[in-house]
Amino acid sequence: MSEIKFDYLLNNTVKIYQPEGLYHASTDAVWLAAAIHKIRQNDKILDVGSGTGAVSLCLAARFKDKDLQITGVDIQKDLVEAANLSAKANEFDNVSFEEVDILCYKYRPCSFNHVISNPPYADADMPSPNISKATAHNFESQGLQKWIDFCIKALKPQGHFYMINRAEALDSIIAFLHGRLGGIEVFSLFSKPGDNKAKRVIVRAQKDVNTPLIIHAPIYVHKEDCTHSDMAEKVLRQGGALE
Numbered sequence: 001m002s003e004i005k006f007d008y009l010l011n012n013t014v015k016i017y018q019p020e021g022l023y024h025a026s027t028d029a030v031w032l033a034a035a036i037h038k039i040r041q042n043d044k045i046l047d048v049g050s051g052t053g054a055v056s057l058c059l060a061a062r063f064k065d066k067d068l069q070i071t072g073v074d075i076q077k078d079l080v081e082a083a084n085l086s087a088k089a090n091e092f093d094n095v096s097f098e099e100v101d102i103l104c105y106k107y108r109p110c111s112f113n114h115v116i117s118n119p120p121y122a123d124a125d126m127p128s129p130n131i132s133k134a135t136a137h138n139f140e141s142q143g144l145q146k147w148i149d150f151c152i153k154a155l156k157p158q159g160h161f162y163m164i165n166r167a168e169a170l171d172s173i174i175a176f177l178h179g180r181l182g183g184i185e186v187f188s189l190f191s192k193p194g195d196n197k198a199k200r201v202i203v204r205a206q207k208d209v210n211t212p213l214i215i216h217a218p219i220y221v222h223k224e225d226c227t228h229s230d231m232a233e234k235v236l237r238q239g240g241a242l243e
Contacts, residue, residue: 004082009054011237014061015089017082018052025054027236028200031189032118032164033058034235034242035202039066043113046154047072050097053083055116060092062239073100102150115151116162119144144169148176161205167198181205184213187242192222
C-alpha cells in the first residue's frame with residue numbers, strides 16, 4: 001500500500017488514514033453522513049464508492065448506540081486498505097470495507113436499510129493524471145445510471161437512499177430515481193450568501209413511498225466573511241444532522 005497520512009474528522013474525534021498521493025476524502029463525505037436519518041437499532045448500511053471511508057466512519061461515530069452494520073465498497077485496493085485501518089484505529093468493529101467493482105459485485109438484493117453514495121462526479125471532465133483521483137472523479141465505464149441502479153437494488157423495502165453530487169447532476173439523478181424511489185428531498189449547498197449557483201446537492205429518497213418531492217431552503221457553507229456558517233459548524237465539527 002502507498003504511504004499513508006493520518007488525518008482527523010469531526011473536530012479531531014474520528015481518525016482517518018489516507019494514502020499519500022491518492023484520492024483524499026473531502027467535506028462532501030461529512031455533509032453526506034449528516035443527511036442520514038431514521039436510523040434504527042441494528043440497521044445495515046452500504047457505502048458505495050467508500051474511498052477512504054469518511055462517510056462510514058462519521059456514521060459509526062454519530063450512531064455509536066445503534067449497533068449499526070456498515071459495509072463500504074470501493075474499486076481501489078489502497079483506499080480500501082486505508083479505510084479498514086481507520087475502522088480499526090477508531091475501534092469501530094461494526095465497520096468494514098471491501099474491494100469491489102460494482103459492475104461485477106455479486107450480492108443479495110434488498111439487503112440494506114440505507115444505501116449511501118459519494119460517487120465519481122463527472123464523466124465529461126478532463127481526467128486527472130493521477131490514476132487514483134481520476135478513478136474517484138470520473139466514471140469511465142461506470143455511468144451515473146448504473147451506479148444508482150446498483151444502489152436501488154441493494155435497498156430493502158422502505159429503505160433509504162442518499163447521494164451527494166455536483167449541482168448540475170441533479171436533473172439526471174431525479175430522472176434515474178423517477179418511478180423507482182419516492183419521498184425525494186433535495187438539499188442544496190452554496191458556498192456563501194449571495195452566490196447564485198449551488199456547488200453540491202444532496203438527494204435523499206425512499207423505496208416504496210410516493211410522497212411529493214421537497215426542495216429544502218439553501219444551505220450556506222460559509223458566512224460572508226468566509227468563516228463557517230452555524231450549520232457547517234454543526235455538521236463538520238460536531239457531527240450533527242442536516243436537519
